[in-house]
Amino acid sequence: MSSQANDLVAPWMSEDVVLLQNSVRRVLVNEFLPHRERWDEEGIVDRAAWLKAGEYGLLCPSLPEEFGGGGGNKAHDAMLAQEVERAGLGGGFGVGIGTHCMVAHYILAYATDEKRAEWLPRMASGELIGAVAMTEPGTGSDLQGICTKAEKVPGGYKVSGQKIFISNGQNADLIVTVCRTGEAGSKGLSLLVVEAGSAGFKKGRNLEKIGLPAQDTSELFFDEVFVPDCNLLGGVEGQGFGQLMTQLVWERMLCTLGAVVSMELAVQHTTEYVRARKVFGKTVMDFQNTQFKLAECATKARVARVFADQQMQQFLDGTLDNTHSAMAKWWTTDTQFQVLDECLQLHGGYGYMTEYPIARLWRDARVLRIWAGTNEIMKVIIARSL
Ligand SMILES: Cc1cc2nc3c(=O)[nH]c(=O)nc-3n(C[C@H](O)[C@H](O)[C@H](O)COP(=O)(O)OP(=O)(O)OC[C@H]3O[C@@H](n4cnc5c(N)ncnc54)[C@H](O)[C@@H]3O)c2cc1C
Structure with missing residues (x-):
């Protein structure tokens, strides 16, 4: 095999990605790896680590600078994901920040200007943590079978249902939730951002798993949770799928x-x-x-x-x-x-x-x-x- 040093630089990495890679590797090993065992025991990556990750620019380097991100692209995110795995942090920390960054991109792509300005800088700093909630006890592979219902009410929706196996479930503040707003099948699905403090929203157990001990994976419960119209991603129902x-x-x-x-x-x-x-x-x-x-x-x-x-x-x-x-x-x-x-x-x-x-x-x-x-x-x- 070629030397390990050569293997670390992929053809899709630009010069600035390679430069950043070196500092990311140092930070991960010096600042985060020492906490891995504690996170494994506690079953969660603590909020202080999320805030520190925000300070070091590890929470979504591809977010535009105007939203507090690194101003990079997906090559920066991919490099980060690889380095997290190489540092031995892929299990809990890596899944957490990967999921969080995905949520930031849902918001960047589909939220209103106002919501992007409100949420994204706080996601980049680690103050707000994101999760994506698709899977339900009755349906995982068949997303068209989703039952969590978002009923239209004046000014927003009332969301009722249950999700399971949600990564970042215990830590999450913003949950991109797949809901049924219309007909059966894929055309009736929409994505609503549920804020964790909302009345009627409850986090269930931190589930015990075979692996990924530091990754908080949870059930989530929605009992007529009011979600304002402005939290509907894309602004029009039926675009979720x-x-x-x-x-x-x-x-x-x-x-x-x-x-x-x-x-x-x-x-x-x-x-x-x-x-x-x-x-x-x-x-x-x-x-x-x-x-x-x-x-x-x-x-x-x-x-x-x-x-x-x-x-x-x-x-x-x-x-x-x-x-x-x-x-x-x-x-x-x-x-x-x-x-x-x-x-x-x-x-x-x-x-x-x-x-x-x-x-x-x-x-x-x-x-x-x-x-x-x-x-x-x-x-x-x-x-x-x-
Ligand atoms: C640790 C962990 C973290 C997760 N994080 C998240 C998260 O953050 N957000 C989220 O929404 N979900 C999350 N999931 C859920 C995950 O995406 C689902 O478990 C997965 O999609 C499978 O769904 P299921 O468990 O309902 O299995 P099922 O859909 O019940 O599948 C059971 C079996 O049937 C097979 N099967 C199903 N349909 C077909 C078919 N058409 N043809 C052939 N075989 C088929 C499947 O491949 C599987 O082998 C997580 C799961 C785990 C374990």
Whole structure:
């Protein structure tokens, strides 16, 4: 493989992204990584860390400067996502800020000028935290089955229903909520921004998960919550499904990039481990089985890297379509799990101990095949285009 230093600079990164990458890496390791264990134990990234992330410009570098953002583009966001994963912070902190930044982009793209000016600077500073609430107990993959209802009343809507598995659910202040404002199916869906302090809105449990211990994932309850007209994204009912589909391409891109970095890390950690570990008088690396397995893993990571970088360039050029983003999401996250599992096996029992990086990578990777549209749904999307 080429040197790690070369691997860190992707073809889609401009000079300013590379410069920023170096300082981001330092900040993550010095200021945030030391808190990881505490966040894991507490099941949440604390508000002070969010405010600090805002101070360092880590909460959506692609937001325009007039809204307190970094004035960059999606290459800056992608670099940040990769560095967060490389620093070992992908699990809780990374998912949190990735989701938050997605919400900022929903608001930037679809909110009124007044709401953008009110919310975005406070999102960039970490004062307001965002979440996206699509999934319900009765429907996840089939978004057209969403039941949470927004009933029209003078001056706004009354929202009633329940959401589940919502990332940033405990911390969230602004929740982009998928609601039914009209007919059955996708045409009757709209996105309403629910403010966490509203009467009738309640956060449920912080759900216990297999992985991502520091990521707060919650149920949310809506009991006739009044949401003013100005919080309807896009200003016209029935646009929710289209808005979701547009923004979901980015969410899948984040899954793809995260999967690739995780594979690269796994190969790196495992190579170091098997070179040092002695069994039957030789290193684990001396077994041809180990060499072949690692050769396969390194190849899969490299193919995935090339695919992901190509996708990222297409995203920046505005040519990445739904079908190809679905291809990348399912393939890289399925391949990631194969690679991580092989790498864990090469660690023997140590691979099962959470103090070893491979254990964390393996545990936190599982969800990537499920969220942002399951990998089966990705194949449904691809098959439709054939
Ligand atoms: C940790 C975590 C964080 C999450 N964060 C968020 C969040 O922030 N916001 C949010 O809205 N949601 C979030 N989700 C929810 C996630 O997006 C859903 O779990 C996912 O979309 C799947 O929906 P479901 O769980 O209802 O599964 P189901 O839709 O019930 O699917 C069950 C199984 O059936 C398969 N299946 C379904 N339809 C088809 C089909 N047509 N063809 C073949 N197979 C099919 C699925 O692939 C899956 O294997 C999160 C989930 C997790 C685990």
